[in-house]
Amino acid sequence: MTPLPRITRRAGLLGAAALLAAPAISYGQSEALRIGHLTPRTGFLGPLGEFAVQAAQLAADEINAAGGINGRKLEMLFEDSVNPQTASAKAERYIQRDKVACIVGEINSASALAIGQVVQRERALFINTGANSDALRGSDCRRMMFHIEGQNSMYVKAVGRALVEKGLIKGKKTYALTADYAFGHDLLHVAKRFLAQNGGSVANEDLIPTDLTDFSPFLLKLRQARPDVVVANLAGAQITNFLKQYTEYGLRFPVAGFGFDTALAWGAGSGNFLGTWPTMWHHRLENAAAKKFTADFRARFGRPPENQAWGDYNAVKIIAQSMNELKSVDAVQVMQHLEKGAKFNVLKDRESYFRASDHQIMTEMYAITAMPPAEQKDRFDIFTSSAGIPGAGEPLEAIASTPDEASCTFPS
Template identity: 85%
Template sequence: MTELPRITRRGALLGAAAVLAAPAISHAQSDVVRIGHLTPRTGFLGPLGEFAVQAAQLAAEEVNAAGGINGRKLEMLYEDSVNPQTASAKAERYIQRDKVSCIVGEINSASALAIGQVVQRERALFINTGANSDALRGSDCRKTMFHVEGQNSMYVKAVGRALVEKGLIKGKKAYALTADYAFGHDLLKVAKRFIDQNGGSIANEDLVPTDLTDFSPFLLKLRQARPDVVVVNLAGAQITNFLKQYSEYGLRFPVAGFGFDTALAWGAGKGNFLGTWPTMWHHLIDNPEAKKFTAEFRKRFGKPPENQAWGDYNAVKIIAKSMNDMKSTDPMQVVAHLEKGAKFDVLKGRESYFRARDHQLMTPMYAITALPPEKQTDPYDIFTSSGPIPGPDESLEAIASTPEEAACTFPS
């Protein structure tokens, strides 16, 4: 009979110390896949962040009801990104402490850049759902950062088609009001390029602080300048405040927005929404998948989803489907899967895919035009919409940036 080894008190203490020193592995952690949701929930972008969080919650519930991710429950973590510095710190904490499999969200382009720098360093995955800057798909692109949100070039070219048809570009002089931060500066650059290429010009331009609430000085300047069209490159609550005050001043110059979220028009109040604007998606799109999403969201939250909700909902669904298809949560495997042209139903009746060279989702957009005030009887159904842009017979890349407009070389 073999004698069992004798366990001394010193050996027992060393063994216990080894156990205590070993990394703690929670059984619960092994049963879940974590996604960290990070987006502004306060400040001038806060109204959009609320839609983003609600939509991500709904998507996660649907993923779990369908079996989760590789048989594991999807657990969502939520944080307010506030500003670029906070976004960077919270992204790092999500990855290092919370061991998330992916970060989803953001609206502020400067914050998205900060998160992109973190995920590049940590070799983690980030799906941007609300930051538009072309630079994020160009000079600031990252190998593990993908974009469900459209880029500024897509927004400008989508609404630009409608404006050309309305005769508001060629031979016209525009007055541009632009949000004074990364998104606005990039959008103005893209808008100027489009207007110049189509025979128009920006005769006047002003940068608007993101915390401004009183547009009186700018509205007085508009009245004096008498432009052919007012070009709105604002963001978040800026747009809501501008629309309210523009109506109050009784100005009648045509308004065209090059960046937009439908919730901001809803917030302006009855009869105050005007002009033509671009959007990634809207709640009046008529296909079975879009109608189902709209009905579920409205039932749950008492209002229809808007385009920011569309972005975060689809980002969570895309990640879950990709990880299930790959049978892996490894970020680099998911990156390879997305770069190979995996296609996704994103509630538009036409499948979308990520372009390999810059990780931008190739998907149709829409140009919406405000109904006359007397016809805005419903607080949400206050516009008419173009068909999908690009059209069904066009390449999805028809409105995206060209390599010359935004060149991406993924840093190592």
């Protein structure tokens, strides 16, 4: 995989100059308020983690420029969560030693579960920005854990609508390639349910190890099976490698994904992105708040933000807004405030809120479709997008899980 660029020296100097040019803020209390950020920064999810870190720091800088949180400067602490055991240990250290006001982040569903168990025990707050598993909103839900990342049901139903319209589900044979860990297993379960409900089926399926880089054996199986559609329930660098090698093999079966991050399409290189995929947000949205975030992020880091950046940026902003509105940093008070349906502008056309029953954010999603290579403007503007899903006349909960699909009973 071609590595995505890290923060350049020039971008860092531009960011520093902008901060120096801003008026000085006099904070009411000398002690900084800390938010602990945990997310994978290495391994197959590492490219997404870098977007998360950059966006969280951008949000913190904007909050501090506007006066901080209740007159206190916001300080972000950043750690690589690595795996569930490390994530649990670092979450505990953030709370007990560093006295953070909240933990934000994560992408790996198993690590998010581990962090959720820690914050429940410690009565701290956790905003999950990248873990999708429906179980985190169902059997493994926690009262002190909220989700700005979409659940698998939302991803599947959002892109599923587009696939139904394209005639790629009813009566079609699907070949599913699925990431072999908690997220992928959960996504495959949700995808099979949606396909069955809409007249489709999974005729063939393979589990893909998370460290796999050579898809040749699976591409040869695809060629032999000749499916009507290939569904990629993959994650992280798996998607990048799959897209590059699928194109190299010259396969022409329609491709769709039930989970996605735009950075992974960018990493595949020019002409290699294809198919239809779901996303929580993308940098081509035209509303004023989205355009400003995209411009600010691009000016500072030399690339547009992608959907993982959107989640971490908004999570930090939501925490700051809530604490400023409450005039309190108490985790339980913030949790209760979010449960009561507080509304937030999250760079979309409609305001969003957290559903009290499972703490999943209710928000629009989008189905994006790859442009033909000749129409792609640059390595970033490579897709067209649906309008917001659900549509303007539908409730935001229309694509979320139902109680029958994922039922949450918060443990005490």
